[in-house]
Amino acid sequence: MHLKEKTISVEKIYDGKIINVTREKILLENNSEAYREVVHHSGGVCILPINSNNEILFVKQYRYPFKDVLLEIPAGKREEGEDPKNCGIRELKEEVGAEAESITYLGKLYPTVAYDTEVIYMYMAQKLSFGEQKLDEDEFLDIVKIPLEKAYKMVLNDEIPDAKTQIAILKAREILINNV
Secondary structure, eight states, X not given: OTTOOEEEEEEEEEXXXXXXXXXEEEEOTXXXXXXXXXEEOOOXXXXXXXXXXXXXXXXXXXXXXXXXXXXXXXXEEOOTTOOHHHHHHHHHHHHHOEEEEEEEEEEEEXXXXXXXXXXXEEEEEEEEEEXXXXXXXXXXXXXXXXXXXXXXXXXXXXXXXOHHHHHHHHHHHHHXXXXX
């Protein structure tokens, strides 16, 4: 039981469209009890589209919790049981109107490990062809092209605060520069 916690009981606090929240009573390794609040999320996917000019296609959109317009790579929520790669392909088409001949898996990340179950799968899309965007009814965004090296420097200079975008840029650059 070292470094493990055992669930004793679970109380549902909130049941929403995007998240559910529980309050869970747990048993610690020293046999004392504690509580954990957990945000349950079905997860997401982000996909870093890079064109033949070595430019990343970003989306700029308003993010309500931060009351700000953020620069991110295309991303979206996975439906329960949806294949992550298929979700990335869908989001690429919806948000930037692109399809890719080549899709590379970049790994997964846990964005908030202390209280959230969300897992984000990351992909890189290359050899792009373009058609029409298919934005959701409540989705408003602009597409911005930024050269890979400039985007990399923006991450290092704290100009891109979104975690999934930062990590995908760093991983994609490593793959593209060093053929990892």
